[in-house]
Amino acid sequence: MSALLSIENLSAVSRRDGKPILRDVSLQVESGTIHGLVGESGAGKSTISKIVLGIVSGGVVVTAGRVMLDGKDLVQIPERDKRILIGSQLALIPQDPLTALNPGRHIGDQLTDSLRMWKGFNRKAAWARALELLDHVAIRDPARVMDQFPHHLSGGMRQRVLIAAAFAIEPKLLIADEPTTALDATVQKQVLQLLKRLQAEHGTSVVFVTHDLGVVAQICDDVTLLFQGKVMEQGTAATIFNAPRHAYTRALLAASPRYDNPAAGLNPIDDAVIAACYAQIQQFDGVQHG
Numbered sequence: 001m002s003a004l005l006s007i008e009n010l011s012a013v014s015r016r017d018g019k020p021i022l023r024d025v026s027l028q029v030e031s032g033t034i035h036g037l038v039g040e041s042g043a044g045k046s047t048i049s050k051i052v053l054g055i056v057s058g059g060v061v062v063t064a065g066r067v068m069l070d071g072k073d074l075v076q077i078p079e080r081d082k083r084i085l086i087g088s089q090l091a092l093i094p095q096d097p098l099t100a101l102n103p104g105r106h107i108g109d110q111l112t113d114s115l116r117m118w119k120g121f122n123r124k125a126a127w128a129r130a131l132e133l134l135d136h137v138a139i140r141d142p143a144r145v146m147d148q149f150p151h152h153l154s155g156g157m158r159q160r161v162l163i164a165a166a167f168a169i170e171p172k173l174l175i176a177d178e179p180t181t182a183l184d185a186t187v188q189k190q191v192l193q194l195l196k197r198l199q200a201e202h203g204t205s206v207v208f209v210t211h212d213l214g215v216v217a218q219i220c221d222d223v224t225l226l227f228q229g230k231v232m233e234q235g236t237a238a239t240i241f242n243a244p245r246h247a248y249t250r251a252l253l254a255a256s257p258r259y260d261n262p263a264a265g266l267n268p269i270d271d272a273v274i275a276a277c278y279a280q281i282q283q284f285d286g287v288q289h290g
């Protein structure tokens with residue numbers, strides 16, 4: 001297997017106060033696999049995704065590292081080349097489908113836009129392809145949905161539309177940013193199954209951003225676990241779940257809801273584990289600056 005996306009020693013700081021946001025993060029997303037980017041709030045998951053997608057805000061400064069997509073460094077290449085590379089090979093499934101869709105435009109127009117822009121379809125061909133895509137994500141009566149506005153659809157349907165839009169350009173890499181957080185448990189499971197099916201059919205590589213290890217267990221092949229912008233543990237999902245090495249991983253697992261045993265209680269993360277993580281980070285920062 002070869003890595004489609006290779007993040008190498010990526011570090012970033014806040015422009016305002018120089019505070020580290022990413023600390024020497026390296027990870028590889030192998031072709032045709034789903035890589036879970038996992039961590040609690042502030043771990044740096046969104047920052048990594050935004051750097052890959054070329055949409056990181058000016059408040060974040062990348063201070064070191066490379067982001068290699070298919071052999072090209074996204075941090076270094078000229079802006080125009082980057083836009084073309086990202087637009088044609090990357091797609092995003094966002095957390096909140098409602099804000100990601102334009103409320104004032106029909107679903108059909110929104111779906112055909114990227115097909116016309118990136119796949120060179122004419123209006124008629126794009127419309128036919130969009131109908132197929134909606135059918136493929138199990139939307140009933142796609143022709144009717146094409147003429148609807150986002151607010152006419154349920155949350156699960158909106159997320160299916162965005163999944164259809166993401167796969168429309170046949171991206172090599174898909175970034176799914178907590179795509180099921182806003183959905184209730186039953187719909188969440190259906191959307192995850194859909195994502196997994198399409199990913200396998202298309203051979204797409206996926207970075208799956210989540211704070212939820214239960215979701216990781218359902219669909220990820222590999223996992224990178226972050227704490228305060230530092231990789232705490234990395235490996236196959238099987239290793240992370242069956243033989244976690246880091247105390248933080250074990251604590252997070254114990255604190256996650258058990259889908260196979262919902263009656264089992266949750267164990268809050270021990271303060272001592274968090275203190276040890278901060279100590280590890282302080283030591284890392286000390287070595288960097290000392």
Ligand SMILES: Nc1ncnc2c1ncn2[C@@H]1O[C@H](COP(=O)(O)OP(=O)(O)OP(=O)(O)O)[C@@H](O)[C@H]1O
Nearest residue numbers: 014021039040041042043044045046047057059060
């Ligand atoms: N534009 C910015 N300017 C300065 N600091 C930022 C900026 N964006 C994010 N940060 C900081 O970077 C750190 C990581 O944030 P990030 O949003 O990447 O974490 P996350 O793991 O995605 O968390 P969440 O699950 O809450 O979205 C946080 O401390 C945050 O305050």
